[in-house]
Amino acid sequence: ILNVEQSPQSLHVQEGDSTNFTCSFPSSNFYALHWYRWETAKSPEALFVMTLNGDEKKKGRISATLNTKEGYSYLYIKGSQPEDSATYLCAFLSAGGTSYGKLTFGQGTILTVHP
Amino acid sequence: DSGVTQTPKHLITATGQRVTLRCSPRSGDLSVYWYQQSLDQGLQFLIQYYNGEERAKGNILERFSAQQFPDLHSELNLSSLELGDSALYFCASSAPASDRGRGGYTFGSGTRLTVV
Numbered sequence: 700i701l702n703v704e705q706s707p708q709s710l711h712v713q714e715g716d717s718t719n720f721t722c723s724f725p726s727s728n729f730y731a732l733h734w735y736r737w738e739t740a741k742s743p744e745a746l747f748v749m750t751l752n753g754d755e756k757k758k759g760r761i762s763a764t765l766n767t768k769e770g771y772s773y774l775y776i777k778g779s780q781p782e783d784s785a786t787y788l789c790a791f792l793s794a795g796g797t798s799y800g801k802l803t804f805g806q807g808t809i810l811t812v813h814p
Numbered sequence: 815d816s817g818v819t820q821t822p823k824h825l826i827t828a829t830g831q832r833v834t835l836r837c838s839p840r841s842g843d844l845s846v847y848w849y850q851q852s853l854d855q856g857l858q859f860l861i862q863y864y865n866g867e868e869r870a871k872g873n874i875l876e877r878f879s880a881q882q883f884p885d886l887h888s889e890l891n892l893s894s895l896e897l898g899d900s901a902l903y904f905c906a907s908s909a910p911a912s913d914r915g916r917g918g919y920t921f922g923s924g925t926r927l928t929v930v
Contacts, residue, residue, distance in 0.1 A: 731915045742816060742904065743857075745918025788857070792915035799870040800845055800908065800915050804857040 705805035722789030726770035818922035837905030
């Protein structure tokens with residue numbers, strides 16, 4: 700059973716704060732790591748797909764880094780805004796042949812940005 | 815609107831019954847994935863189809879089955895329903911170049927199933 704852990708479980712920050720959270724995944728048989736943003740009453744939306752060790756991706760104020768050798772990824776949000784409030788999910792894809800497109804999701808980090 | 819259509823949005827049914835959840839993938843996408851989110855659980859992978867063929871299977875119960883039709887829509891059949899099957903069921907799709915996970919998946923809005 701693949702273990703994908705996210706920390707912290709929840710986070711409350713003030714508008715303008717920068718924040719980051721962690722996704723830990725198995726360091727063997729790595730194929731890809733996804734980040735999704737899930738707003739209440741909506742469906743998860745893809746932020747980043749990362750495939751190479753050392754990858755860094757950026758979209759606006761949100762960025763992510765990847766370390767496949769030690770099995771972790773960080774998601775950073777610079778200057779948080781109330782509209783950033785959401786659950787952030789990471790998902791791991793193993794290189795194992797039977798995994799194919801099977802993403803294993805973490806439990807998510809719930810971010811609340813207070814005005 | 816993500817382009818992935820799931821119907822119905824809500825479903826309430828009794829224990830022991832059978833239901834069918836439907837998903838139409840985004841235009842051009844060949845892969846369909848089914849996920850279950852129960853209370854206090856993360857998204858659990860059920861099954862993946864690619865162009866009509868099963869590609870990957872998660873811990874899907876024997877009471878559950880799925881298929882993908884020639885027009886690429888997919889149906890998830892849940893039978894002999896139990897209270898514990900109450901959950902949000904998501905369908906996602908991905909483009910042909912992304913079906914092995916190299917691109918993001920597009921999720922539908924989900925079907926909330928309540929078994930009473």
